[in-house]
Amino acid sequence: MAEELDQIELEIVTLLNKHAKKKFRNLFLSLHGYEQSQIFAKLDLNQRKISYALLTPKELANVFDDTEEDPVETAKYLEEMDSQYAARLLTEMYTDNVVDILSGMRPIKQRKYLNLLHGDEAKQVRDLIHYEDETAGSLMTTEYIxxxxxxxxxxxxxxxxxxxxxxxxxxxxxxxxxxxxxxxxxxxxxxxxxxxxxxxxxxxxxxxxxxxxxxxxxxxxxxxxxxxxxxxxxxxxxxxxxxxxxxxxxxDVIDEESAEDYSRLAGVDTESVTRNPFQTALKRLPWLITLLFLGMLTATLINHFEGLLSEVSVLAIFISLITGTAGNAGTQSLAVAVRRLATNSHLKIWRLILNEIATGIIIGIITGLCVWLMVGLWKQNLLLGGVVGAAMASAIFVANLAGSLIPIGMEKLGVDPAVASGPFISTLSDLTSVLIYFNIAQYFLQLFIR
Amino acid sequence: MAEELDQIELEIVTLLNKHAKKKFRNLFLSLHGYEQSQIFAKLDLNQRKISYALLTPKELANVFDDTEEDPVETAKYLEEMDSQYAARLLTEMYTDNVVDILSGMRPIKQRKYLNLLHGDEAKQVRDLIHYEDETAGSLMTTEYIxxxxxxxxxxxxxxxxxxxxxxxxxxxxxxxxxxxxxxxxxxxxxxxxxxxxxxxxxxxxxxxxxxxxxxxxxxxxxxxxxxxxxxxxxxxxxxxxxxxxxxxxxxDVIDEESAEDYSRLAGVDTESVTRNPFQTALKRLPWLITLLFLGMLTATLINHFEGLLSEVSVLAIFISLITGTAGNAGTQSLAVAVRRLATNSHLKIWRLILNEIATGIIIGIITGLCVWLMVGLWKQNLLLGGVVGAAMASAIFVANLAGSLIPIGMEKLGVDPAVASGPFISTLSDLTSVLIYFNIAQYFLQLFIR
Structure with a gap:
């Protein structure tokens, strides 16, 4: 279909450039509104102006009703038209789409178009336009029987x-x-x-x-x-x-909400695409810099243990292993908690927390045992392996629990739990993991070595 | 609605227990199929058996057509019924739902139910049942005009x-x-x-x-x-x-696909919920243990630099800061790349990569400068700050690029890019970040200190 459409698009543009009214209309109007809108979006200003001359407002309304373009773009097209043509176009469109277009305009422009509309149509739009975004009122249309x-x-x-x-x-x-x-x-x-x-x-x-x-x-x-x-x-x-x-x-709502959840888990808006890398960077930096401060807190914590580190420098080897694995476990439990809070309105919070506590213990113990063996054998030192393994088990347990407690707490506070992102949980668990690791290390090494 | 339904549910269960046929039917049949199915799902075996006696197969078909329960559950209900009743029930249901139920059965059971169905109905089901999962054939129904x-x-x-x-x-x-x-x-x-x-x-x-x-x-x-x-x-x-x-x-497909993407980003199946923490742990451990091995690789790499570390133990302080921040940047660019690959079939791969390279440079430089200042001022050592800042900038650049190259490479190999999870990228970037950090540190410290 996509290739076929590319072919038709070429033909339509050629017909437009030649002002071949009849042939253009025959071909263009044989398409579905969505296809028409895909082609329309690629026209340049001159071609668009020809299309306004060759299509009736009602025919163009069909195109605009099915478009996937941002309403702000569509608003710009209106400015290119004769205002009577624009008014008739808006009258022919479904009210919910007209509201989307007009609500993005500056007040002065919005008033201009409302004045252009007929009394009845203008009233319907006015009635709808004041409903808050993301509510039933902002989604509904008045064209029903x-x-x-x-x-x-x-x-x-x-x-x-x-x-x-x-x-x-x-x-x-x-x-x-x-x-x-x-x-x-x-x-x-x-x-x-x-x-x-x-x-x-x-x-x-x-x-x-x-x-x-x-x-x-x-x-x-x-x-x-x-x-x-x-x-x-x-x-x-x-x-x-x-x-x-x-x-x-x-x-569209379902798509929007799931893209929102996905974006939040990643700590970045994945949907608003721009070709300008400065703008892209500007969107990602706030989270990164915020988490950088949290990361600096972890650094000062490690700094606090510098004496221990310079004495037993082998400890430094396992910092990233412990923080990384605990962060991964935290991200997993976070994602599970966010989804369950979102999809299950009858969720028993205590059962979720108890389940995560038990899961954290099991995962912690199994991973801790693996690490104990791996490190113990590698370094030929079962005590060191035990320290790293015990730290790993505790760090996983804490990160896992934090991963579910944080979204639950946010839900209780009325904040959408999806703002607790994967990067946030893993940066936070860096802090707790380091705290656990060095305390366990200090305790055991004092006990056995000194 | 949910509270109201809880009330009605109580009433219905009471009526069922009393075998109050007429009152039960009046109340139950006044509900929407989805509501009926919500209530039906909570009945115990005895109550279900009473409901089979009080409802016609056609009425129960309406319940099963609108259920959100797993088809495997519904298949179990069939076993509780008289087989003639079950056959009539299946005949009254929409074919696509019958196929969902039967395709989850063991072959011997499946054959039993196919034999129970009338020739025409059985043929329709047989025609549909062999279509592969997640294709049009497995989704379609034959009840159309x-x-x-x-x-x-x-x-x-x-x-x-x-x-x-x-x-x-x-x-x-x-x-x-x-x-x-x-x-x-x-x-x-x-x-x-x-x-x-x-x-x-x-x-x-x-x-x-x-x-x-x-x-x-x-x-x-x-x-x-x-x-x-x-x-x-x-x-x-x-x-x-x-x-x-x-x-x-x-x-349902859209929900399924977006839950799949979300699960993969988190490195855990967020949808299949179980109350058994051992099963929950079993689902999360494979990823964690796999990444643990990758983490051990990072540990051996740090081990390789133990000499440097014991000499300049202050370096250990910034390991988690660098690996954490680079991991966050990598997760961001991964999520953006996965979404853009999924939603944009006309995507220009080279433009995406070039954009990420530029974005990585900008983010890297800005974050690196922040770190240089913070570490330099804190430790009163601009050289150390410079080392950490330069390592941070390079590590972010590499993680950012890996975050987009890995899903793109997987797409080229025909693997669904969403298998590249956030935990994978951040664990991988731990490795590259450590490599970059210690090499830069070694180089500069040799140059200025020794």
Whole structure:
């Protein structure tokens, strides 16, 4: 498909440059909106201007509705158009997408476009634009089909026929009472398998799941995923129907949230890509420098033991082995805790902690024994092996426990636990590991050697 | 909703224990399939057996179709039922879910259930069961509505009315020619907004995107996400229509893939949860012990420099600072490279590498300068600060580059780049960092001190 599209893209650009209206329209309009948007994104200013002349606002609305481009980019395109054309384009687009574009604009520009829109459309956009980011309100669209519980199936069907072209999705038809309170839902299936004379109220499913307009997007995604919905209605506190969220927007939320978790685990924003290495460096440095200070703390701690180190310099050999392995164990338990906190709302915190304590003991003992043997045999010194092994076991136990306690503590404090990153845990465990290692070493070496 | 459900669950269990058939059915059947499955999962053997007596196979099929439980669990439930009941249950379920359950069984059990199914149903399951895991074939269902291009809209509508109860989704109706070759698609919208006499061939969209039955699930998810589809048809090499994949299964794929990426970055399977700490430990130890050997390599390297260390014991203080910070930088660039390889099929590899080289230089120099100042002032020794700073800068540069080269190399070798985990990169960078640090130290200290 990608190669085929490259071919078509070339053809379309050629037709555009030649102003070959009919051929261009035939080819371009035969494509899916997403494909159109992929091609549109590659046009230069001149080619875009030709396309505005050759396509109707409604046709271009289809392109913009399916684009993956940043709404800020799309806002720039609007500036290139005749403002009447832009206004009609926005009117034809789905309201949720218009809101995305307008909410990224500076207030003065935003007002300009709101003034260009027709009263009704402008009101819908205005209603949506003030909802907070990442809530149901910011995701919902107002293009859905709504009937009342007093209508018949036949009249509902007539309405669906009239409104189907406008609606973003016709799989569900929502049923409200006279007060616009959501009272039920009809599937298209219900509509076409029931007689025209039946009352909507008798056919509809009354147990309809809706989300509050201020609900967080992650919780909504959870519900849509669990219930296998294709769309979910949005209501206010009095159960009044305000809009719907469609599954394609839910997929975007799921992608966004998982990219966020991934980024946080790595301690870097993996998604916002720039070609400028200075900007890339600027995004990564804050975490690195913050952790550098934590690392300096570890250095001063080792400095504190310099006497011991200069006396028994062999100890230095195993610093990175112990800190590294404990850091790895901490990263593992951190990732498990973050995921379990995110995916399991009925999680029993104490069971998780107890499980990690037991796991830490087991992993610590097994790894410690391995290290005891390896170091003991290598250095022909079972005491030294024992010191390193015991330090390893304790350091792993502590790092493992910290890996689960830190995200749990953050969750309790209301901070998203995913801010506890892998680099943070491993740098922190450097500190605890060194502390454990040198204390154990000092204790045992005093006991046996001096 | 969760609290409400807990309340209802209690009530349902009470009704079950009392064998209160009518009340139980009224309450239980008023719930959504997902909610029913959540409650069913908590019943004990005795309660489950009562539920088999009180629910029809079709009603229980609805529960099993929406369950989030492992198919292996569901397979165990089948064993508790009368085999005729189980057979009817499987017949009523969507084929893709039946395949999930049966494909986890031992061959002898699998054959038993296939024999219990009716000829037609058994054939459909048999057709699907041999598709490889994570391909289109393993995800698709055969419950969809298919019309021919020669039918009229009216006759297609009649067919939809007849088949709507069976189909998993009625948003799209697929159009085939006499050879069962996929030639178009109708939306329900098309169906209800066109006249009964029009020909399907004239109304349908002919440019229909389908996936090959052997296509990988990640690529399919990509397409459904890009095109905002609610379902996508599956064809074989001759474009014959074999089934459809619905968006709810795509969401599961997206979740699965992102959990996989997350797990790999952390070097631990974060998803398969067990209450047994021995099993948990067993899952984490392989990576830890593997990396332990890599860590031992670093230890032998430091051992090689023991002479230098015992002479200039202050060097030991900064080992963990350098290895830790370089490891953090490596984890960052690894995560960025893995994500960019996964999400951008048009990625220019050389640009990514060049960008990381430049970024590594910038980050290295800035961090190195910070360290030079901090160590120089602290130890009142700008030469020592310079050694540590220069080592830090070089170690960061190398770790940063390794973080992107390793996943790129793995991609070239055809290994999924996500197997390069954060713990692996940071343990590897311990080795390179130590190598760099002691070589720089040896060189400079020889030059100035001896």
């Amino acid at each position: 709504k009937v009342t519980d007093e209508q018949t199936i036949g009249s509902a069907m007539q309405q669906v026929k009239r409104e189907a072209q406008e609606a973003e999705l016709v799989t569900y038809i929502y049923v409200v009472n006279k007060q616009n309170i959501l009272v039920g839902v009809l599937s298209v299936r219900d509509l076409i398998t029931h007689g025209d004379e039946e009352k909507v109220a008798n056919v509809m499913t009354t147990r309809v799941l809706a989300v509050d307009v201020n609900e967080d997007q992650e919780a909504i995604a959870e519900q849509v995923r669990d219930y296998n919905f294709v769309a979910i209605p949005v209501v206010n506190q009095t159960e009044e129907l305000l809009g719907i969220i469609t599954v394609d927007d839910i997929i | 298919k019309v021919t291009d020669e039918q009229t809209i009216g006759s297609a509508m009649q067919q939809v009315k007849r088949e709507a109860q069976e189909a998993e989704l009625v948003t799209y109706i697929y159009v085939v020619n006499k050879q069962n070759i996929l030639v178009g698609v109708l939306s329900v919208r098309d169906l209800i907004t066109h006249g009964d006499e029009e020909k399907v061939a004239n109304v349908m969209t002919t440019r229909v995107l389908a996936v090959d039955v052997n296509e990988d699930q990640e690529a399919i998810a990509e397409q459904v996400r890009d095109y905002n589809f609610v379902a996508i048809p599956v064809v074989n090499q001759t474009e014959e229509l074999l089934g459809i994949i619905t968006v709810d299964d795509i969401i």
